[in-house]
Amino acid sequence: MGLERPTDRDHMQLGLVIGTANATVKHPTLKGCKLLLVQPRLADGKTPDGEPLLVVDGHGAGRGDTVLITSDGRRARELLKTEATPVRWTVIGIRD
Numbered sequence: 001m002g003l004e005r006p007t008d009r010d011h012m013q014l015g016l017v018i019g020t021a022n023a024t025v026k027h028p029t030l031k032g033c034k035l036l037l038v039q040p041r042l043a044d045g046k047t048p049d050g051e052p053l054l055v056v057d058g059h060g061a062g063r064g065d066t067v068l069i070t071s072d073g074r075r076a077r078e079l080l081k082t083e084a085t086p087v088r089w090t091v092i093g094i095r096d
Contacts, residue, residue, distance in 0.1 A: 011071040029085040055089040066095040
């Protein structure tokens, strides 16, 4: 009890922070959130995997950091303390 198995929808991946994003207008659930531009990487940690993603960060990551990101909607709702948000990707850890 209390533990949920990941589904095909839940996805974790390493990525490299390549920048930040600022928005003058954004969804109310994103007020005060730090937005990062993250380049997903393959399992080798070096090879790019697709296009960069806009990711919400609650851990203090910065440009050049390797981060673990997830598309788990539950994690996004917990981070933003809301039941509904358009957020898809969040940082769940920073690689040492």
